[in-house]
Amino acid sequence: MKNIEKNIAVELKRDAEFAFNTSDDELFKRATVTINNQQGSKDLLTLGMASIWIVFVSIFMKILKPIFKKVAANPKTINTNTINDESK
Secondary structure, three states, X not given: XXXXXXXXXXXXXXXXXXXXXXXXXXHHHHHHHHHHHHHHHHHHHHHHHHHHHHHHHHHHHHHHHHHHHHHHHOOOOOOOOOOOOOOO
């Protein structure tokens, strides 16, 4: 197990790509940019979903509007008087 760790450490020291020269400030800047991009993506997704719902409701209302007008033009009276026949 220690041989593997030593080999990895030797390779990391030898390879310039893995040189850890990045400052903490730059890492924090990268992290905030990444978070802002992720939040921006979430905001755009939320806005898109809201737009889809608005379009859906608009289409739904256009379909139902004639039905509502037809029902409003011919209202049915509902008898609210109840008769209790206690003799039965």
